[in-house]
Amino acid sequence: MNPAHTPLHAGGQLHVLDLLQMAVFALRGNWLRSLLTALGVIIGIAAVIVMVAIGGGTRAELDRLITGLGANRIDIAPNLSRVGGAVQDLGSLFTLSSSDVEALREQIPEIAAISGVLQGRTTLVHGDANWTTSWYGVDADYFGISHATLAEGELWTPEAAAGALPEVVIGATVRHKLFAETEALGQTIRIGSTEYRVVGVLAPKGIGMGGNDLDDGIWVPLDTGRRRLLGRLGLPPQRLMNIVLGVARAEDLAYVEAEAARVLREQHRLLPGMADDFQVRNLTQIVSTRHQTTELMSVLLAVVAGVSLLVGGIGIMNIMLVSVTERTREIGLRLAIGATPRDIRRQFLAEAVVLSVGGGLLGIALGLALTELTLRLSELPIALGSHTVLLAAVVAVGTGLFFGYYPAHRAARLDPIEALRQ
């Protein structure tokens, strides 16, 4: 046999790189059409990215708020009797007392932790540094209810609490303002003429719901606050400004809320028909409701993104079908010179995937740019993980494969004889 006739690469296969190169080449030939076709996917993917970023950011923000507040927490505050916006009775500022705390603790076993709260503003001095901040007089339970943990040192001792000793736990901001990077534990802070010993520093919690700095404050035993810091205000003995309590199980929250109201009315000897002189609030519930609203918004946005991807995918399918019709002769020629129907199918599938992946990449870029813009122009919290971008890329490939399959299948089924005759 003449060596010129030796067949080569009998088992050869179309290489994946060649496949991609051919797909890119074919799409470049009609680049404007390709770009317009990919636009649907570009917008769809960008929408997914922005949606997930904003949804995720809002969710993370709310999670942080809940954690900062302390989960399953109920707040009790005095209900000021007002007429036309003016507080009528100064005594109504302080309707809560330590005996209320005892009554609640005894009568409602579902309460896991409870603390009275006194608070005010004061100026702290350490060496040359001074800082004006809020002080809180609380029981040890308070820290568990509000999910505060100690970063350094420890809580004051029960003896210090009982003896109203000048010991203080400080927030991260206060620590930074007064001590900078130097050791804070064991140091003293002067308030008025009294020296307070720093026994602990709380771990940072960040910004609260009202935009306030949760780390800007000091915490002292309730009696220390009452006797040493509040003294000059002349508050009636045993009075409290607030009561906070924690419930072990979330499903008990509503029940405890109602029970607390009942116990307090009893304690305050309120007759039926008289208004409450206190208000019971469940902040966790408020935040949870907002959580659900966000979830719903995320679902709606996901639907919108899904629809736009569907439209984008149909656009790809449409153009690929047009392309198959337009290139019938070319397909016939390729089949005649050795492309298998499988090669043809892979080739058109590759074009659809390159279209959708190209659109996907542009969409990711657009989405990231829009996310960045949102971050700069608005207060909206943003959280975008790399897994979101990866997911978007996978969705783009999937769109191409799904909507490219039918046109590719049609191309592969063409009869080379018929196709060449066109």
Add this chain to the structure above:
Amino acid sequence: MSPVILMEQVGKAYASGTATAVQALNAVDLRIDAGEWVAITGPSGSGKSTLMNLIGCLDRPSSGRYCCEGVDVGPLDADGRARLRRQRIGFVFQSFHLLPRLNALDNVILPLVYAGVPAAERRARAYAALEQVQLADRWQHLPQALSGGQQQRVAIARALVHRPALLLADEPTGALDRRTGADILGLFEALHQAGHTLVLITHDAEVAARAQRVIRIEDGRLT
């Protein structure tokens, strides 16, 4: 050694079993050995296109047996026939069928891409094939920048590049003027001299006369 083409009692019917059934080929016996130059000729509608499609493995017979270099084409599916084509058959068409956006070299490379020939090897082999048809200096030209005769030469290079057992040409001079057509026939003659097996389908008796052996077909039968 098996003949390049061996047909035994091959028939081809279209739309068989219906009222419009057409028997395009009837009991064709044909043997073509390696190194032969054969012309198949006949008036239009005689069945020569059908015969060409069968020889080129673009179609399969509805009856009888066709072996291409000993491989029975009958049981092969579309993928199997495509693989057979890319190993053994080089097509030359009347209207050249070059891809307009690829230059001469890339058009010639195309069959090698599907055959999975490594990229480094392709260019050298395509260039050698263009040299064989005296067009190596035009390898960068797009088809639209080439004359009809030059385009057909590129198409012949494309048909040769994977070293097929059979070069199958369907009216290769049909779209060319007499002088250019004569050039192309000269090229076929040179390829025949070099040992290639050629089958040329034409309705032109003058063209057919250039071949070593002429097979006539009429009403689906060889005469």
